[in-house]
Amino acid sequence: MLQIAFIRENKEATLAGLRKRYVADAEAIVDKVIQLDQQRRDTQKELDDVLARSNAKAKEIGALLKSGDKAAAEAAKAETAELKAISKGLDEDLTFIGQQLQNVLVTLPNLPHSSVPEGRSAEDNEVVLEHGEKPTLTADALPHWELIKKYDRDGGPFIDFELGVKITGAGFPVYKGKGARIQRALINFFLDQALAAGYLEIQPPIVINEESGFGTGQLPDKEGQMYYVKEDKLYLIPTAEVPITNLYRDVILTENDLPVKNVGYTPCFRREAGSWGAHVRGLNRLHQFDKVEIVQIRKPEESYQALEEMSQYIQSLLQKLELPYRVLRLCGGDMGFTSALTYDMEVWSAAQQRWLEVSSVSNFETYQANRLKLRYKVDGKTQLLHTLNGSALALPRILAAILENNQTPEGIRIPGVLVPYCGFDVIN
């Protein structure tokens, strides 16, 4: 959530940011925010004054009763009725105005960083760099969903979509044999790498309450994208970002606690309506998938340096896995609601001949921290922190690229770094 004080004092910058994101009626919304904020402050002032008078009166009555002057006390009591009526009315007004303000404020996305390119859609994202050689496959090369069927060894394909449909539904594959083992290998590899890079491993719950959904910005308007357990009012997490970042909700850190670097492996659940044929085939888009997520909490002045470090770290993983990749700087129109700057990492899927997004790393600046009330103390003052996170990495598309890019007539070669984790070096 944007800070009201910032909007009030930087109206033009706010408008420019919102335009970059193609927010409709930005000017009208910002004017509404400023107007409601003024109204709220005026009403608050008025209420505070009435309350101050009431408080003084109550003390006066207490003193009179103590001194035994009952008649004067009764007279003073009679004067309070009016104050009470006024304060009640003002209090109701304030609640109403506050709600309206909150309702408008939550509809505003984060303001883009100055380096965010102009643009309306994914077409306009800026390619920051490309790394690695795209493998040239033979004419009979197969996409991963065919490869999975080709190496049918343990009583069915090593990733079984049909079986998943049977027990749950589409988008919930069953990993078997080498399929399950390579998943486990990837998770352990990613966690070990993060530990070596100084992250603290966290195993959070994978269902979260409404407050947590609000804290990181999934709620109120993206509830349709999450699975919901109605009886308990709990949501299945779409990413470990939600529970891990919310560990720091309503927290005031000290400088010694910083920087916070957490890593967590969790399954992730996404309802994601809509599908487009081949683009969502196989492992390309699932309702349940595994992901290792890195989260950092930083002082404002360090957060962009941290973002670059996280980007480098994620790239190092892709390099170790020998995957060709590119890094995109997302444009204003394509960036997530809560982010100020996002890099997407995409790996080259050689048989599908397309780039697959496997990571997204973002700096949210104070947008989440303001919702979370996540602060730290500097020179006796409390200040909002910056939150960042990134996938490091999401498994299914990594696996898809590994399978496709490394296919040979003899079988699918497992990248060297994974072999000790897998216990095998080829799927054949």
Added chain:
RNA sequence: AGAGGGAUGGCGGAGUGGUCGAUCGCGGCAGUCUUGAAAACUGUUGACUGUAACAGGUCCGGGGGUUCGAAUCCCUCUCCCUCUGCCA
């Protein structure tokens, strides 16, 4: 799931209708002493809002109520603990 007991500042723990935002202890911070540290002593130490700075306002798990006045009384929700039951 049933019965009972709780929820107070970073932690422990007082406070049961009137200067209580809250005694006290620990911890933290600053100082004295010390070559330095420890110990001891002294002072200081919640958050939000508001103001140029004061002042003022709000917060004792959440919400509502009684009262001139609520941390204290009433209702309700949530969570925690103990015992009984069930259970990976």
